[in-house]
Amino acid sequence: MHEAAIAKSILEIVGERLQSLGAHTNAQSVEVLFGEFRNVDPESVSFAFDSMRALFSGCSDCRLSINTVTAAAHCKDNHHQYRPQAENAYRCPTCGSGIGKLLQGEELDVVNVVIEIERPDKEKKQHARVGR
Amino acid sequence: MHESADEHAIERILGKNEEMADHNREHFKSLGACAFNLMSAPGAGKTSLLETTFKIAGGKFSSCVIEGDMVGDLDADRIKKVGVPVHQISTGRSCHLDAQMVARLLHAEPLEKADAIFIENVGNLVCPAEFPLGEHRRIVLLSVTEGDDKPIKYPVIFRNCDLVIFTKCDLLEHVDFNISEAIRHIEAINPAVKTMQISAKTGYGVEQWAAWLVSEISEFKQHLKSDKHVHHTAH
Numbered sequence: 001m002h003e004a005a006i007a008k009s010i011l012e013i014v015g016e017r018l019q020s021l022g023a024h025t026n027a028q029s030v031e032v033l034f035g036e037f038r039n040v041d042p043e044s045v046s047f048a049f050d051s052m053r054a055l056f057s058g059c060s061d062c063r064l065s066i067n068t069v070t071a072a073a074h075c076k077d078n079h080h081q082y083r084p085q086a087e088n089a090y091r092c093p094t095c096g097s098g099i100g101k102l103l104q105g106e107e108l109d110v111v112n113v114v115i116e117i118e119r120p121d122k123e124k125k126q127h128a129r130v131g132r
Numbered sequence: 133m134h135e136s137a138d139e140h141a142i143e144r145i146l147g148k149n150e151e152m153a154d155h156n157r158e159h160f161k162s163l164g165a166c167a168f169n170l171m172s173a174p175g176a177g178k179t180s181l182l183e184t185t186f187k188i189a190g191g192k193f194s195s196c197v198i199e200g201d202m203v204g205d206l207d208a209d210r211i212k213k214v215g216v217p218v219h220q221i222s223t224g225r226s227c228h229l230d231a232q233m234v235a236r237l238l239h240a241e242p243l244e245k246a247d248a249i250f251i252e253n254v255g256n257l258v259c260p261a262e263f264p265l266g267e268h269r270r271i272v273l274l275s276v277t278e279g280d281d282k283p284i285k286y287p288v289i290f291r292n293c294d295l296v297i298f299t300k301c302d303l304l305e306h307v308d309f310n311i312s313e314a315i316r317h318i319e320a321i322n323p324a325v326k327t328m329q330i331s332a333k334t335g336y337g338v339e340q341w342a343a344w345l346v347s348e349i350s351e352f353k354q355h356l357k358s359d360k361h362v363h364h365t366a367h
Contacts, residue, residue: 002227108144114136
């Protein structure tokens with residue numbers, strides 16, 4: 001169960017980006033890519049992420065959006081492009097040879113973080129005064 | 133008033149572990165040691181393989197072992213008994229070693245100078261595949277009692293390794309494990325991989341494994357020398 005470690009790493013990356021933007025920031029969402037040729041279960045990561053996010057400053061409302069990347073390979077003998085799958089023992093369905101090059105499917109990346117930036121206190125107070 | 137910012141930069145989720153692994157790799161290099169990460173399911177025979185290796189081929193290169201276990205130091209005691217320095221990492225509840233755990237050990241205890249450092253990972257065919265530790269070579273053990281379909285079930289670990297060792301081969305006549313089928317499955321996922329058959333109990337195949345180690349260690353040392361040469365000429 002390394003999914004908790006993955007969820008924690010995602011939250012740490014979000015936390016670092018919040019910090020780099022200053023004190024009054026909250027993360028709204030984080031988008032990640034999981035390749036299907038990685039040992040990562042999206043549901044377990046989501047569960048761990050939701051359980052842990054309140055422990056990370058500015059992340060308590062952060063939504064995790066997971067996109068899975070289908071694997072794509074060139075077969076090693078004839079360079080057909082195909083999706084390596086367990087039911088074919090990851091072989092090329094056209095010629096039966098194995099994976100030559102894996103073109104995609106090994107991603108494990110944060111691709112986007114949406115962050116809400118609050119105006120500094122001083123300006124907020126000014127707003128409040130104007131409002132009265 | 134709120135503004136929002138989209139932070140589009142792509143970042144590897146396990147990038148911190150990879151950086152730490154690079155740091156460990158440099159550390160092992162500075163000791164002149166080639167590091168091997170041994171991974172397998174629980175009970176495939178990682179410790180037995182190391183014991184037999186040190187007994188049969190211990191004179192061919194000097195070694196040091198890092199033992200990763202969830203609990204206890206039973207494996208470390210076995211390695212100590214064959215006279216090889218050993219360092220224990222207890223992972224607690226974690227199902228794999230990560231580069232940070234290895235780095236903590238490296239800062240806490242000086243490792244002996246050795247030609248080879250064997251890192252015995254926690255027994256697990258899933259999680260260790262995702263966490264490089266700073267090794268120079270990755271080795272997966274598959275015991276013939278586990279079944280020849282395991283490479284299909286755990287493709288990630290078999291794709292990302294340099295050598296697969298079939299262990300407990302003395303039991304081959306008693307089990308329905310088809311070695312050539314298993315090799316075919318592994319090569320479909322990892323065309324560059326090498327495979328070997330070993331029995332730690334009878335010593336079968338250990339000479340071949342020791343010869344592989346000697347050749348990898350010497351190739352590694354050759355690289356070290358040429359690295360140093362490049363470094364000197366660069367200045």
